[in-house]
Amino acid sequence: MHVKNESKTSKKVKVTLSNRKPWGRLDDGTKEKIVSEVRSGLLSKRAAGRKYGLPKSTIGNWLDKNNLAILLSPDTSNGLVEMSESQEAKLLKKKIDELNRALANAQLKNIALETMIEVAERELKIKIRKKRGTKQS
Known part of the structure; x- marks a missing residue:
């Protein structure tokens, strides 16, 4: 029986983020x-x-x-990374989009709460909203 001797001269592959082992x-x-x-x-x-x-x-x-x-x-x-103007503009645009989304969500929540109060007042026939001119006790 003849066993082939395999050479151990395999090419060494550079480890990158895409091909590394998970524990690397x-x-x-x-x-x-x-x-x-x-x-x-x-x-x-x-x-x-x-x-x-x-x-x-x-x-x-x-x-x-x-x-x-x-x-x-x-x-x-400060530990801040130097940014080019295009990167800074991209970052500011991203921040503006996040703030616009947060504002839209807050407005929707406000509308939902107002609607819930109106439905509760109508269904339960009680006043939930505080009258404007009343004094606090």
Whole structure:
């Protein structure tokens, strides 16, 4: 019986975020890049997790550790990442969209509560709203 000797000269594959094993460690530079993207607002934790193939809880842990390191380090500046004008504009547009969504949700909630009060007053035949001119006791 003849056994072939396989050569052990297989090519070494560079480990990247897309092909690494789940338990593989990332270098500190990559972690800092991911944390800075999340901190600057360019990516959310979830979006960064999808982009880099990581759980958002891991990215959250890195953010917590990074925040602690910034607080404990005496020679830190603001820790802000330099942004180009287009990145800053993109970030501001994203923030405006978030605020508009929050305002729309608050307005819908207000309308729903007003409707609920009106229905309760009509169905239960009691006044729920406070009269404007009454004194507080």
